[in-house]
Amino acid sequence: MPHRPSDLHPFLERLLTRSVLTAEERCAVLDLPTRADQVSANRDFVHLDQTLQHSCIVVKGLVGRFGQTSQGARQITALHIAGDAPDLHSVVQPKAGSALQALTTTTIVRVPHAALRAVAARYPAIAEAFWRDSVVDAAVLSQWVVNVGRRDARTRMAHLLCEMASRFKARLTDNRASFPFPITQVHLADATGLTPVHVNRTLKCLKELGLMTMNRQWVQISDWKALARMGEFHAGYLQIDIKPEERLRIAVPA
C-alpha cells in the first residue's frame, strides 16, 4: 500500500524500529491530521502546566525539555530530534510537567489528541507502540540521572555526545563519525548540569585528547571507541538497532 510523502514518516520510522505495525496501521499513523508550525530558537512552544490538546512531533531541528529551579537555573531533561514526539505522553496526561523549547529554528507538526486517541483506540498495536515509546524515553531519562548524578564532566559530555550520535544514526566508518548537532555551549551546559564555562573547558579537553571536535552546527567524532569508553556509553538502552525479529508485538492484528 503506497503512501504519499508525509511529515510523519520519520515518526513512523521511529515507531517501527521498536514496534511491529501492519500496513493498515502504518497508514493510519501517516494519515494522522497535522498542522505544521515553525518555532524560532529559544522560544517555548509548550509551557509548564499548560493543558494540551495536541501532541507535537519534531520534523526538523532540535527541541529541549526544560526543568527549572526557583533560582532560575535551567536543566534540560531531554533532547528531541527529528522524528521524536516530545510530548506524546500528553495524550494520557495532558497537563505539561515541563516546558518544551526549540534550541534552533525548528519545525514541528501538531497532532490533535482526539486523532491520536482515536487511532490508539481503533488499533491496539498503535497504543502499544505509543506506550513503548514512552517507556524508551523513560529509559533514556534514567540514564541521564546516572550521567548527571555520578559522572564527572568529561564522562558526562562524552556520554551525551555518544547518545546523540547514536540517535542521529551517525554513520560509523573507520572509527569516525559525524552528525549535525546545532546546539550552543550554554544549552550543552543545561543538558549536562555543568556551567557554560566548564563545558567549554571540557570540550577543549576532549578535543586535545583527539576524541572529537565541535562547532555550532556539527560534531566530528574522530575516535568513536575512545569516546564511548570515556563516556561509559553502551547503546543498549536506546533500543536502536533492534533486530526485526526481536521487536515485540502484543496486540493481535484486527
Add this chain to the structure above:
Amino acid sequence: MPHRPSDLHPFLERLLTRSVLTAEERCAVLDLPTRADQVSANRDFVHLDQTLQHSCIVVKGLVGRFGQTSQGARQITALHIAGDAPDLHSVVQPKAGSALQALTTTTIVRVPHAALRAVAARYPAIAEAFWRDSVVDAAVLSQWVVNVGRRDARTRMAHLLCEMASRFKARLTDNRASFPFPITQVHLADATGLTPVHVNRTLKCLKELGLMTMNRQWVQISDWKALARMGEFHAGYLQIDIKPEERLRIAVPA
C-alpha cells in the same frame, strides 16, 4: 461487586488515583495471578539486561532502581514503595535497562506478563492506565534529573524528602508530618548523587534548621512549609491528589 482482600489492592488504588476504571475492570486487576516473594535487603531481584517474563509489584518495603558507572559508583534513579510497579514497563519492553534492588526486607508479588497483556488487551482502559502510570514515573524521573543536575545538597535532600512524604501520603497536621522511610544514608547518597559523608552533614544541617529529623526507620518533618520551600518542592508532578472529576479516561467501557 465486593472482592476479597488482595496484595494488589494498593496497586489498584494507585491506578485509580489517576485513571478511571469500571467495577469490572477493577476486578480484572485484582484477579491478576500473583506469586508472592520475599526479598532481603540489598539483594538485586531484577538484573541488568535480564529478559523478564513477569512484572513485580511492591507490597511492603522499599525498592530502588539502580544504574551504575563503570567505576562502580551506583546511582538510584527511582525509589518505589508499596503499591508501585517498578517494572510495569517490562510488559512492552522486557529487557531490563536497570537493576532493581530491595533496600530493606521487602515483599513483592510477581505477575506474569501474559496475564498483564491479556488484561490490557481485553480492557483498553487498563492498558491506558498502565501507560499513564509509565508516564507519571517518567515525570518523576525528569524531576530527578533537575534535582541532581541543578540543585545543591540541601535543596536536593529536602526535595527528595518532600517527594517521599507526598508519595507516602504522610498526614500533614499543624505543618508537621512523619512517615516510615527505612533507608540508610548510603542509599540516600545513591539517590541524591552525593557521598554518604555529605548526606550525613546535609541531614545534620536540615535538623539544625529545625526542618526535620530522621532515623533509620522514620522521618519526622517538623516544618513542612520550610522544608518544601528549601526543596523547591511543588507536588504537581506527582499527579497525586487529582480530583476525581479531573481524572482522564479515553477508552470507552466495553
Add this chain to the structure above:
DNA sequence: CGCGACGTTGAGTTCGGTCAATCAGCGTGG
C-alpha cells in the same frame, strides 16, 4: 562598521569529595 550572541581564557573561590578515625546500635554465640 558596530552590535549582539557565542566562544575562550585566566584567577580565585567553594562546595562537596576523600580519607580516616571514632561512635552507636544490635544480633550472636560463648
Add this chain to the structure above:
DNA sequence: CCACGCTGATTGACCGAACTCAACGTCGCG
C-alpha cells in the same frame, strides 16, 4: 550476661573538580 563483630552514623582535616567573575576574542548580520 557480656564480649565480639558487623553495619551504619558521625566527625575532622584536607583536597580538588567545578563554579564564579570578569575580560577578551570571534563571527555573523543588519
